Amino acid sequence: MAELTYRDAVAQGIAQEMERDEDVVFLGEDIGAAGGVFKATVGLLDQFGPTRVRDTPIAEQAILGTAMGAAMVGLKPIAEIMFSDFFAVCWDIVANEIAKTRYMTNGQVSLPLVIRTANGGGLRFGAQHSQSIENWAMMIPGLKVVAPSSPADVKGLLAAAIRDPDPVIFFEHKALYPVKGEVPDGEYVDKLGEAKVLVQGDDLTIVALANMVPRAVEAAQRLKDEHGIHATVVDLRSLVPLDTQTIFREVSKTGRLFTVEENPRLCGWGAEISSLVSEELFWDLDAPITRITTPHIPLPAADHLEDMTIPSVDRITDRILKSLG
Amino acid sequence: MAKKPTRKNDDIGEDIRLALYRTQQEVRQVEKRAYDLFLQNMIKGTSHLCIGQEAIAAGFGVAMKPGDWSFCTYRGHGHTLARGASMTGVLGELMGRDCGLLGGKGGSMHLTDVTKGAMGSYAIIGAHLPIAMGAAWKAQYKKTGEVSVCFFGDGTTNIGAFHEAVSMSAVWKLPVVFVCENNLYMEYTAIGDVTPVKNPAADRASAYGLPSIIVDGNDADAVYRVAQEAFAKARAGDGPSLIECKTYRHHGHSRADPGKYRPDAEVKEWIAKDPIPFYRQRMLDFGISEEAIKTIEDDVAKAVNAATEESKNAPPPSEDLILKDVWADGGWAWRN
Numbered sequence: 001m002a003e004l005t006y007r008d009a010v011a012q013g014i015a016q017e018m019e020r021d022e023d024v025v026f027l028g029e030d031i032g033a034a035g036g037v038f039k040a041t042v043g044l045l046d047q048f049g050p051t052r053v054r055d056t057p058i059a060e061q062a063i064l065g066t067a068m069g070a071a072m073v074g075l076k077p078i079a080e081i082m083f084s085d086f087f088a089v090c091w092d093i094v095a096n097e098i099a100k101t102r103y104m105t106n107g108q109v110s111l112p113l114v115i116r117t118a119n120g121g122g123l124r125f126g127a128q129h130s131q132s133i134e135n136w137a138m139m140i141p142g143l144k145v146v147a148p149s150s151p152a153d154v155k156g157l158l159a160a161a162i163r164d165p166d167p168v169i170f171f172e173h174k175a176l177y178p179v180k181g182e183v184p185d186g187e188y189v190d191k192l193g194e195a196k197v198l199v200q201g202d203d204l205t206i207v208a209l210a211n212m213v214p215r216a217v218e219a220a221q222r223l224k225d226e227h228g229i230h231a232t233v234v235d236l237r238s239l240v241p242l243d244t245q246t247i248f249r250e251v252s253k254t255g256r257l258f259t260v261e262e263n264p265r266l267c268g269w270g271a272e273i274s275s276l277v278s279e280e281l282f283w284d285l286d287a288p289i290t291r292i293t294t295p296h297i298p299l300p301a302a303d304h305l306e307d308m309t310i311p312s313v314d315r316i317t318d319r320i321l322k323s324l325g
Numbered sequence: 326m327a328k329k330p331t332r333k334n335d336d337i338g339e340d341i342r343l344a345l346y347r348t349q350q351e352v353r354q355v356e357k358r359a360y361d362l363f364l365q366n367m368i369k370g371t372s373h374l375c376i377g378q379e380a381i382a383a384g385f386g387v388a389m390k391p392g393d394w395s396f397c398t399y400r401g402h403g404h405t406l407a408r409g410a411s412m413t414g415v416l417g418e419l420m421g422r423d424c425g426l427l428g429g430k431g432g433s434m435h436l437t438d439v440t441k442g443a444m445g446s447y448a449i450i451g452a453h454l455p456i457a458m459g460a461a462w463k464a465q466y467k468k469t470g471e472v473s474v475c476f477f478g479d480g481t482t483n484i485g486a487f488h489e490a491v492s493m494s495a496v497w498k499l500p501v502v503f504v505c506e507n508n509l510y511m512e513y514t515a516i517g518d519v520t521p522v523k524n525p526a527a528d529r530a531s532a533y534g535l536p537s538i539i540v541d542g543n544d545a546d547a548v549y550r551v552a553q554e555a556f557a558k559a560r561a562g563d564g565p566s567l568i569e570c571k572t573y574r575h576h577g578h579s580r581a582d583p584g585k586y587r588p589d590a591e592v593k594e595w596i597a598k599d600p601i602p603f604y605r606q607r608m609l610d611f612g613i614s615e616e617a618i619k620t621i622e623d624d625v626a627k628a629v630n631a632a633t634e635e636s637k638n639a640p641p642p643s644e645d646l647i648l649k650d651v652w653a654d655g656g657w658a659w660r661n
């Protein structure tokens with residue numbers, strides 16, 4: 001085990017896969033010579049050269065279309081969309097082309113590709129560079145959706161995403177890039193579609209994703225230390241495939257479910273989980289499900305305002321205490 | 326004075342010429358059949374015929390090698406056939422039958438036959454230009470020599486994806502050939518009314534450091550020649566080409582459109598330039614016998630009739646297909 005930052009785990013995950021498989025190629029804006037605007041891809045150009053690690057113009061449709069076409073003929077491209085907000089300028093390629101082509105062609109085409117992107121808020125970048133758009137991706141049939149919360153998960157899930165034969169949208173959380181954690185040395189591959197229980201408690205279950213995971217863990221600690229309340233924390237890690245079995249198991253043990261979501265409220269991923277739990281686990285619930293989300297607004301930029309907007313440890317703790325009465 | 330064509334000064338040759346004519350006939354006759362089947366309500370949904378534009382599909386289709394990739398639009402029945410996809414596969418798909426190229430899951434606008442290098446028909450304007458680049462990137466990276474060919478309309482030159490794709494292909498020097506079929510209309514609007522330059526593709530080429538290339542899209546020989554040149558350039562590692570083919574669609578934009586927004590004189594002028602009778606006469610001028618030509622026409626007619634019957638008699642697609650092939654494992658599961 002070595003201690004790595006979340007951003008270094010990105011480069012390590014990509015390098016691991018590019019080393020073992022020469023069909024893996026990588027393209028995006030500023031990813032090569034500059035090492036990425038978040039410095040998450042430093043060193044890859046030197047290691048793999050400019051035909052495999054390729055800087056592009058500012059042309060998001062061209063970037064994702066190229067990734068798709070390359071995947072259609074057997075490469076395993078990784079494309080970077082610098083900020084997830086920019087998916088809005090290339091959503092056709094994502095939602096109409098990449099997501100649907102296997103189905104529409106009756107299975108003639110496989111699209112083993114990964115689109116990495118910096119998602120989420122906390123850096124005071126304002127409403128067009130801070131969104132959590134994992135729920136946009138989740139609602140399109142044909143896309144897998146992954147969002148790691150730790151450096152180890154970045155490396156393992158990125159490797160799994162690259163090896164996966166289907167298109168995967170890989171949401172890196174930009175507020176987590178500097179965070180450090182233990183990462184297994186050598187070849188390390190995780191599995192898509194498995195949630196992880198990070199904290200075990202008997203009183204309630206919190207389900208969280210990406211940057212909401214460390215906040216949920218901290219809230220659980222505070223509930224325990226200050227109120228003697230024991231929370232389970234489930235890190236979803238992947239929205240598609242969704243590990244409903246782990247969610248159901250943990251919710252049925254505690255009878256109470258809280259989702260902590262950075263996406264704006266309407267049609268956030270927690271709504272789907274809440275619906276599934278209500279339909280399939282209703283009689284195991286002891287209380288209504290509570291969703292803790294960013295309000296349904298564009299994000300404000302000022303630090304004070306942004307901190308009030310995205311679910312914080314304080315807000316998570318308070319909301320849970322309020323629900324428990 | 327132009328030399329009278331003879332076999333001696335013919336750079337195309339009889340075999341290619343017969344192939345060009347056969348392909349044009351195949352496309353024309355399948356499209357006409359599609360039109361009839363639509364009137365009989367045996368083809369539902371929409372379909373966009375390429376009658377009048379066959380010389381482009383034929384010229385490029387015959388010039389392509391088996392490993393090359395082609396990408397086309399919803400007006401792509403001809404391009405798909407020109408790569409060698411079966412008529413039953415095409416008509417069956419249009420009719421929503423089990424024997425369709427896509428098992429009925431794609432429909433008229435998405436014909437694809439990967440085994441033939443026909444990498445799909447795309448119905449969102451401009452989307453497939455970047456996608457064609459990706460295939461070209463593989464050929465460039467692996468040094469395997471294929472070209473990627475992308476067909477689209479004049480209207481497509483006004484969407485962003487066109488500019489992103491041509492620009493980035495030029496920067497990356499990709500072996501991709503962009504073929505604009507300028508049929509003078511984007512849907513119901515004359516292209517000149519919504520485009521700031523006279524030649525929608527050719528006049529933009531210089532912005533991307535590419536030569537301006539215009540070809541008579543109703544002359545299969547001319548198209549074939551320009552394709553050969555562009556492919557040679559691509560295979561030599563000298564980058565992309567952008568080619569504008571002047572042509573005309575004889576029918577409306579899609580099946581429900583009578584095309585009444587077009588001046589009668591214009592329609593008349595272009596019907597007179599129909600690529601197929603034109604090419605037939607050229608073959609006679611080159612000394613190809615009436616009998617050889619007739620044999621092609623009859624063979625194709627027979628094949629189209631057989632494909633029609635086969636499609637009509639085929640069952641509808643199995644309902645199992647509905648939940649198949651969202652994922653590479655063949656399934657559709659999004660949860661455990």
Ligand SMILES: Cc1ncc(C[n+]2csc(CCOP(=O)(O)OP(=O)(O)O)c2C)c(N)n1
Binds near residue numbers: 512
């Ligand atoms: C992004 C997008 N905008 C609009 C349409 C609707 N539409 C379908 S075909 C078409 C006209 C395209 O014209 P052109 O590129 O000249 O091709 P042609 O149909 O003449 O072959 C339009 C506007 C679409 N399919 N996609």
Ligand SMILES: [Mg+2]
Binds near residue numbers: 506507508509
């Ligand atoms: Mg047109």
